[in-house]
Amino acid sequence: MTRRVFYSFHYKPDHWRVSQVRNIGAIEDNKPAKDNDWETVTKGGDQTIEKWIADQMFGRSCVVVLIGAQTAGRKWINHEIDKAWSDKKGVLGIHIHNLKNSDSKTSSKGSNPFDYVTLKNGKKLSSVVKVYDPPGADSTAVYNYIKNNLEKWIEKAIEIRGEN
Template sequence: MARRVFYSFDYENDCWRASMVRNIGVVEGDQAAKDNTWERVKQGDEAAIRHWIDDQLNGRSCTIVLIGARTADSCWVNYEIEQSLSSGKGLLGIRIHRLLDQHQQESSAGPDPFATLTLPDGRQLSSIVQTYDPPGESSKEVYAYISDHLEDWIEAAIAARQR
């Protein structure tokens, strides 16, 4: 049975790469916000953006953070991680910087967003959330690796949260 997941990512820099991962098809992901929808949402105040994110997270069993060059700097990605954690969703990260964008360019690897967030006991969130850095020399190899392992990574993240 396909899991319903939420994809969290830096929209400005990684929308193209994120759409590649969402199109893998082994899970039921959130529908990509059309450019005009996201532009309208982000023009709202913070409460409206939070409400939209909360609606998108509703009914999902896992949040997949697609990590690019600036993902850790996004206050909205951090909010999505915090909401996912507080609601008991599985959480995992996948580095996507080696997937090509619409200009056929890779990007630089950014910091792990889970390393910048702390748990109530003071540990970094990265101590309990797995981040995957898919191997491969080319974008095609990285994509194939993600495709081959995504379902297992999701199940592992959900199982880890249930413990």
């Protein structure tokens, strides 16, 4: 089953790695904001950003947080995670540090962003949400691992959310 997902990520350092995951084709392709569009959105302030995120998440069944070196703890990443969970969407994380960027470089592994979000019962969201760290000897192997597992990870995230 093809799912519509929202990708949450730290744009500047990770957009190249994220584009690789977006282009896998296992799920419905949603277009990211272009740099100029995002600048316009951010100039509108917090309410404009919140509305843009809500509009982008509308009709999506899952939020995939693509975790780079600096993703965890960011204001808008946390907001997207909170919103997704509140809206009863599936949520999962995938470490992308071993995918190469446009300069053919990998990065350091980032912290779990779900450690920065607390549920109403006081538990960290990381105690519920799955985060995957794809193995592989090189960027191609990591990409292939993500490609071969993304659909089932999304289905599992939706199942987990239905149980919580």
